[in-house]
Amino acid sequence: MSTDEKLECQCVSRRQVLIGSGVLAASTALMQFGGLLSSAQAKDGSSEKWPWPYVKLDPQKTAELAYQEWYRVFCGGAVISSVFSQLREKVGEPYKSFPVDSFICLEGGMVGWGTLCGSNAGANIASNVIIGPRIAGPECAHGHSIGSDIMQWYCDTPLPAFVPKEPKQPTKIIQTTSASPLCHISVGKWMAESGFALGSPERKDRCARVAASVAYQLVERLNAWKDGTYEPQSEWSPGKTHGIPGQPNCTECHGSDVPKPPMMTKKA
Amino acid sequence: MSTDEKLECQCVSRRQVLIGSGVLAASTALMQFGGLLSSAQAKDGSSEKWPWPYVKLDPQKTAELAYQEWYRVFCGGAVISSVFSQLREKVGEPYKSFPVDSFICLEGGMVGWGTLCGSNAGANIASNVIIGPRIAGPECAHGHSIGSDIMQWYCDTPLPAFVPKEPKQPTKIIQTTSASPLCHISVGKWMAESGFALGSPERKDRCARVAASVAYQLVERLNAWKDGTYEPQSEWSPGKTHGIPGQPNCTECHGSDVPKPPMMTKKA
Numbered sequence: 274m275s276t277d278e279k280l281e282c283q284c285v286s287r288r289q290v291l292i293g294s295g296v297l298a299a300s301t302a303l304m305q306f307g308g309l310l311s312s313a314q315a316k317d318g319s320s321e322k323w324p325w326p327y328v329k330l331d332p333q334k335t336a337e338l339a340y341q342e343w344y345r346v347f348c349g350g351a352v353i354s355s356v357f358s359q360l361r362e363k364v365g366e367p368y369k370s371f372p373v374d375s376f377i378c379l380e381g382g383m384v385g386w387g388t389l390c391g392s393n394a395g396a397n398i399a400s401n402v403i404i405g406p407r408i409a410g411p412e413c414a415h416g417h418s419i420g421s422d423i424m425q426w427y428c429d430t431p432l433p434a435f436v437p438k439e440p441k442q443p444t445k446i447i448q449t450t451s452a453s454p455l456c457h458i459s460v461g462k463w464m465a466e467s468g469f470a471l472g473s474p475e476r477k478d479r480c481a482r483v484a485a486s487v488a489y490q491l492v493e494r495l496n497a498w499k500d501g502t503y504e505p506q507s508e509w510s511p512g513k514t515h516g517i518p519g520q521p522n523c524t525e526c527h528g529s530d531v532p533k534p535p536m537m538t539k540k541a
Numbered sequence: 542m543s544t545d546e547k548l549e550c551q552c553v554s555r556r557q558v559l560i561g562s563g564v565l566a567a568s569t570a571l572m573q574f575g576g577l578l579s580s581a582q583a584k585d586g587s588s589e590k591w592p593w594p595y596v597k598l599d600p601q602k603t604a605e606l607a608y609q610e611w612y613r614v615f616c617g618g619a620v621i622s623s624v625f626s627q628l629r630e631k632v633g634e635p636y637k638s639f640p641v642d643s644f645i646c647l648e649g650g651m652v653g654w655g656t657l658c659g660s661n662a663g664a665n666i667a668s669n670v671i672i673g674p675r676i677a678g679p680e681c682a683h684g685h686s687i688g689s690d691i692m693q694w695y696c697d698t699p700l701p702a703f704v705p706k707e708p709k710q711p712t713k714i715i716q717t718t719s720a721s722p723l724c725h726i727s728v729g730k731w732m733a734e735s736g737f738a739l740g741s742p743e744r745k746d747r748c749a750r751v752a753a754s755v756a757y758q759l760v761e762r763l764n765a766w767k768d769g770t771y772e773p774q775s776e777w778s779p780g781k782t783h784g785i786p787g788q789p790n791c792t793e794c795h796g797s798d799v800p801k802p803p804m805m806t807k808k809a
Contacts, residue, residue: 320640346674370638372588375684377676378669384685385780386692387787388657388722389650401646406614408645416643417652424654454656457787461803464785470805472781512653513740517732519655519725526794535729537738 320367323405323413328363329496330356332489339488340437343481349379349391351484353399356492360403371402382456390456392487396423399491404498418505419494421520424454425507426490428522432459433482435489442478452525459483588635591673591681596631597767598624600760607756608705611749617647617659619752621667624760628671639670650724658724660755664691667759672766686773687762689788692722693775694758696790700727701750703757710746720793727751 339355346354353376360368376398378384379391397420405413431448440446449466451459460471460480469475497503512518516534523531607623614622621644628636644666646652647659665688673681699716708714717734719727728739728748737743765771780786784802791799 320638321642323640323643325640346676350674367638367640370588370635372591372593372635372639372670374589374674374677375591375666375669377674378665378685378688381780381786383657383662383665383692383722384688385777385786385788386657386689386722387780387785389654389662394651394657394662397646397651398643401643402640406618406642406645408614409642417646420646420652421654424651454651454654457785461785461800464803468803468806470803471784471786473805509653512649512655516739517655517725517729518649518653518739520653532729535732535736535738537741538736 320370323409325367325403325405326364327360327403327495327499329499330359330492332492332496335359335492336435336485336489337437340435340481340485343484344441344477346374346377347380347391348480348484349395349398350374350377351481352392352395352488352491355485355488356399356403356495387455387457389454390427390451390459390483392484393420393424393427393454395484396420396487396491400495403495415498415503415505418507418509419491419498419503421507421509422494422505423487423490425509425520427454427459427487428452430486432463433479433486435482435486437482437485440478441481442474444475444478446475446479446482452522458525588638591677593635593671593673594632595628595671595763595767597764598627598760600757600764603627603760604703604753604757605705608703608749608753611752612709612745614642614645615648615659616748616752617663617666618642618645619749620660620663620756620759623753623756624667624671624763655723655725657722658695658719658727658751660752661688661692661695661722663752664688664755664759668763671763683766683771683773686775686777687759687766687771689775689777690762690773691755691758693777693788695722695727695755696720698754700731701747701754703750703754705750705753708746709749710742712743712746714743714747714750720790726793 335355338358339351342351342354342358345351350373354373357368357371357373376395379394382388382390383394397416400419400423401416404416404419407414407417428451431450433446433448436446447463447467449459449463451462453459460476463479464470464476467475467479469479494503509520515521516536603623606626607619610619610622610626613619618641622641625636625639625641644663647662650656650658651662665684668687668691669684672684672687675682675685696719699718701714701716715731715735717727717731719730721727728744731747732738732744735743735747737747762771777788783789784804
């Protein structure tokens with residue numbers, strides 16, 4: 274098989290690609306991300322020592338906090354706040370110095386641009402701030418993999434999965450599966466299926482529950498990591514597997530007309 | 542005109558939409574984002590007081606730093622590091638306590654998922670951490686608008702715009718215009734036009750220069766904000782203008798078959 278054929282995008286489904294291409298298990302592949310691993314460069318600040326101290330949290334309580342916080346700092350801020358507010362109390366620094374509220378910017382797929390759902394972004398940031406950057410050593414590898422786990426779970430799961438104890442909206446909030454980690458696709462599918470528009474209280478409560486659902490998943494994985502029992506679950510593979518940065522869920526946007534990743538034409 | 546007609550996506554081009562729909566100027570519209578402004582909730586930690594102290598930086602020096610840092614912490618981490626490393630020296634706290642390296646997770650459109658280009662994500666995070674969350678008061682509104690400015694500039698500009706003094710790659714790095722803030726679209730267009738593949742040293746240097754280009758733009762705007770002369774430049778409009786979270790650059794992905802934002806069917 275030629276290099277071109279190997280790299281041709283065969284994105285019928287994520288699982289078909291993975292079964293067919295024999296990529297490495299996510300836990301191994303993630304360590305090879307980008308092929309540019311460099312050694313950690315220690316900094317003087319205590320916040321640059323990883324992992325940060327972590328104590329196990331209650332997923333249910335965390336989800337309830339995220340649900341409430343959505344109405345103050347929206348999706349990404351809510352996911353981070355739900356975890357960090359508890360760790361500020363239980364641990365103190367370096368959590369106290371982390372500017373949680375600034376991450377309101379993750380809302381609406383980054384200041385309303387509709388790209389990556391802020392709940393996914395917030396979960397990735399939280400896991401990588403706590404566990405550390407992958408370049409800080411092998412004990413810091415799982416910030417990345419927990420983030421990837423959650424994005425795949427988000428794509429594959431009918432959301433919102435979490436139901437708050439005291440919902441702000443009495444209306445039944447239906448579940449839809451986004452098949453994408455992007456804000457406007459996830460929100461748009463739910464709007465189309467539910468019949469509620471962007472500005473409705475129901476849509477807002479749906480997004481608050483999605484943030485809570487993601488916070489629940491995040492804490493479950495952080496707790497397992499703390500216990501030493503965490504295993505990466507996503508079918509993550511490095512960009513070089515596909516010839517373009519991305520995971521092989523191309524068809525959700527591209528349909529049956531998935532572009533071939535551009536081939537190397539200038540060098541062999 | 543009915544509500545449905547008003548909400549129908551008319552995304553021929555961003556400018557056509559804006560000319561036709563009479564949305565408010567970005568500086569005004571941004572203050573209305575989401576329609577859910579709440580009052581700031583002060584926290585005890587010093588990092589939750591905004592704006593953070595800022596001293597004007599040299600855009601050229603910052604871009605050179607970002608270019609170098611890309612080879613250590615990649616796009617999003619490089620943009621944040623290029624600004625925060627200088628402010629750690631010139632200002633000290635709260636910058637010293639900010640865990641810069643964790644933001645390596647922004648690489649490849651968030652841990653290799655190809656979504657929002659990490660340079661854009663890093664710029665938004667930096668501007669919102671420094672200036673503060675929009676809910677912290679009117680003096681903190683421009684973290685959002687600087688982030689949006691940069692995403693629009695990124696979409697509209699032949700990139701990379703910045704040429705380092707001592708390039709790591711001697712090959713000429715061509716410029717391409719992404720018309721999208723997403724990683725895999727921006728990278729893919731450059732790969733198709735340049736003929737260099739994802740794993741090539743040239744593609745890596747291209748992305749390092751893009752991070753540097755974004756860091757340059759970020760510091761120019763932060764300096765203007767510090768001087769009190771900053772004016773939002775992006776044609777940002779709230780999601781309710783379009784009926785879905787996003788800015789009206791739909792055709793880049795959807796072509797001529799732009800879905801209508803789902804209409805409210807359950808409530809008037």
